Amino acid sequence: MIVDASLWTLLAILAMSAVTIFVRMFGYFLMGFMPVGPRLEAGFRSLPGAVAAATFTPLVVQDGISALVAIVIAVLMARAGRSDLLALCVALAAAIAIRQAGF
Amino acid sequence: MSAVLPPARPALTWAGFVLGCRWMVPLILPVSIFGLAVGAVAAQKGLSLVELSLMNALVYAGASQLVALGLWPEQWNGPALMAVALVTLTVNSRLLLMSAAFRPWFGQANPAVAYGALLTLTDANYIAGQRYYAEGGRDLGMFIGAGIMLWVVWIVAPIPGYLAGRLIQDSRAFGVDLVMPIYFSAMVARLWQGRNDSLGWLVAGLVGLAVQRWQGGTIHVVVGSLAGMVVVAMLTPARSKEEAGP
Numbered sequence: 001m002i003v004d005a006s007l008w009t010l011l012a013i014l015a016m017s018a019v020t021i022f023v024r025m026f027g028y029f030l031m032g033f034m035p036v037g038p039r040l041e042a043g044f045r046s047l048p049g050a051v052a053a054a055t056f057t058p059l060v061v062q063d064g065i066s067a068l069v070a071i072v073i074a075v076l077m078a079r080a081g082r083s084d085l086l087a088l089c090v091a092l093a094a095a096i097a098i099r100q101a102g103f
Numbered sequence: 104m105s106a107v108l109p110p111a112r113p114a115l116t117w118a119g120f121v122l123g124c125r126w127m128v129p130l131i132l133p134v135s136i137f138g139l140a141v142g143a144v145a146a147q148k149g150l151s152l153v154e155l156s157l158m159n160a161l162v163y164a165g166a167s168q169l170v171a172l173g174l175w176p177e178q179w180n181g182p183a184l185m186a187v188a189l190v191t192l193t194v195n196s197r198l199l200l201m202s203a204a205f206r207p208w209f210g211q212a213n214p215a216v217a218y219g220a221l222l223t224l225t226d227a228n229y230i231a232g233q234r235y236y237a238e239g240g241r242d243l244g245m246f247i248g249a250g251i252m253l254w255v256v257w258i259v260a261p262i263p264g265y266l267a268g269r270l271i272q273d274s275r276a277f278g279v280d281l282v283m284p285i286y287f288s289a290m291v292a293r294l295w296q297g298r299n300d301s302l303g304w305l306v307a308g309l310v311g312l313a314v315q316r317w318q319g320g321t322i323h324v325v326v327g328s329l330a331g332m333v334v335v336a337m338l339t340p341a342r343s344k345e346e347a348g349p
Contacts, residue, residue, distance in 0.1 A: 013154065019188050019195070040336060043333065048233045051200075052304075054327025088286050095281050
């Protein structure tokens with residue numbers, strides 16, 4: 001049970017690994033054929049925020065007030081120039097307090 | 104004769120590697136807890152510990168592993184294998200977009216180093232790497248260090264979950280599920296540069312929410328972030344006449 005490995009399971013793991021390596025590299029590969037103009041550059045620069053917004057908005061809607069308060073605190077503290085780690089600690093403490101209070 | 108200098112290759116240093124590792128320290132706990140969950144599910148599905156560790160090392164993409172394990176069949180055949188590969192591809196398709204974003208930074212590096220670095224690409228070192236690049240950092244070691252750091256955590260953490268075979272109780276009460284959203288939000292908040300970003304990120308959030316409501320799953324991350332990226336690109340002048348900044 002601990003050390004055996006079936007051929008099909010190995011095949012499945014290799015297939016998962018192959019498709020994941022493909023997506024890890026292919027976007028970068030394609031960009032080698034595309035000149036990066038100011039528009040694309042601005043789009044890529046803005047992409048992390050877009051990824052965070054697209055990922056966390058459904059989370060906040062689903063999870064409610066604790067996630068919302070925590071993320072707002074983190075964003076405000078980061079914009080105010082505090083360290084990410086301090087922002088994490090304060091925002092997390094607020095979320096835990098809200099959850100312990102039963103919301 | 105005016106000597107034209109070739110573009111400088113981005114550095115690859117041990118100091119950068121250590122810096123990348125340090126950026127990931129706050130994520131060790133939440134990634135470990137996620138890993139425990141994956142280990143527990145793998146045990147339920149009858150994977151051996153060797154198979155689980157192989158999957159963690161070779162796939163290294165937690166959400167896709169959890170979804171694929173949900174589809175794990177009791178009897179394997181060709182279509183079941185296809186389904187597992189396809190769902191992995193779908194959940195991880197966001198990495199395609201993220202890898203494209205590293206062209207400006209990695210483009211001058213030795214291709215073997217650039218593609219090798221991309222093997223470690225995951226959400227955490229994508230966001231941290233983009234932050235580091237926006238602040239002027241160019242050391243590939245930072246990206247690789249962050250990736251390897253979480254890779255090691257990802258191989259080790261699921262083992263106790265596998266052996267215990269059950270989830271730890273109520274991590275929600277202690278906000279463990281919020282560590283990654285909070286840390287990422289703080290990191291990307293510093294990348295905000297004005298009205299275009301506000302509009303783009305608003306669109307990304309709304310599209311992400313709508314697609315998630317409509318489709319479920321994880322494809323909303325790709326659709327939403329692509330929509331936001333397109334909005335920002337369209338709001339940017341095609342030619343930068345004045346390089347006066349945002």
